[in-house]
Amino acid sequence: MATATAPRAAIIGVAGHELTASEEKLFARHKPLGLILFARNIATPAQVFDLTAAFRRAVGREDAPVLIDQEGGRVARLRAPHWRHPPAAAVFVRLAAADPAAARRAAFLNARLMADDLTAIGIDVDCAPVLDLPVPGAHDVIGDRAHGDTPRMASSLGRAVARGLLAGGVVPVMKHIPGHGRALADTHHALAVVDATLAQLLARDAKPFAALAETCPWAMTAHIVYTALDAERPATLSPAAIRFIRRQLGFSGVIVSDDLSMKALAGEPGVLAAAAIAAGCDIALECPGDLARTEAVLRAVPTLTPVASRRLKAGAKAAKAASRRLDRPRAEAALAALVG
Secondary structure, three states: OOOOOOOEEEEEOOOOOOOOHHHHHHHHHHOEEEEEEOHHHOOOHHHHHHHHHHHHHHHOOOOOOEEEOEEEOOEEOOOOOOOOOOOOHHHHHHHHHHOHHHHHHHHHHHHHHHHHHHHOOOOOEEOOOEOOOOOOOOOOOOHHHOOOOOHHHHHHHHHHHHHHHHHOOOEEEEEEEOOOOOOOOOOOOOOEEEOOOHHHHHHHHOHHHHHOOOOOOEEEEOOEEEOOOOOOOOHHHOHHHHHHHHHHOOOOOEEEEEEOOOOOOOOOHHHHHHHHHHHOOOEEEEOOOOHHHHHHHHHHOOEOOHHHHHHHHHHHHHHHHHOOOOOHHHHHHHHHHHHO
16 A cells, blocks of 8 residues: 655645635645745635635645634734624733633633634634733833743643633644743844843743643744854754753653744745754744745755654644534623623
8 A cells, every 4th residue: 555645844825715626636646744824824714714625635635734723812814794803812911810720711712712712614723822921111012912921820821721721622832932032032023132031031031831741732933043042043943942842841752843934934935944944843844835935845854754653643633533523602691700
């Protein structure tokens, strides 16, 4: 019996609401691991379902992961009129100040409802929770997306979000490891440098990621230079930073890069993708949906390693094992009673 070829170690974006003939041809030839969706890809539930199904047909794998950034608040790709708009993480942080148990329950219910929306249209991986810990004076790119400004708060609410997603059969991706909260720049637009000491990273910035290392099957890197780990390369491209994540934070799951097209990284897309994999990322993420960039990335990255494949399967298995039936009206009423 012939052995199926392993997919390329890349998750890619597409241009619009449907796959183009050129995209189908490219994906059939180079077999990206998965797909990530943005607002440009979303019109109606039926259209998104058809798009995710078409992608999986093109790559020949029904289990190809489909990702989205559905955090809530200002980072929510699914919106009215077809979907509920989840609240920002800050809503649960404020509730936690008065009632931590109620905040955890609300964060869980909110994530469980998000998962219900996602699985209905073929999406099985959500790039949430955000575990970054903002500090005064940092860039507000994280801001109200954070699940707290202390390790204890972010770990508690982040775990509730992760468990809510898993209970809906969706794999959570904690971000942005090992911590974006101190950054003075938005890495969508510029490279950030964090000069925190190793002790500070372990005691604060990276602590929520270590706390959720066994809860979240995936983690997304930060395009940030942490001088205590590597004075020259951002974490996404740094073997030293990836070793820190694996060894000192104890994370053994899937490591996916943040979007390689962000301005924090300089270089050709294929070169960056290969460097991310060489540094120790399991998967390179290429989001814009530009066909030439996508092809360059797919040509540059190797096929998914057996170790990465096992990590991927473990995450999918965890989501399947945790999945529970949802009484949606009851969950919505319970959430409304908690957060108003």
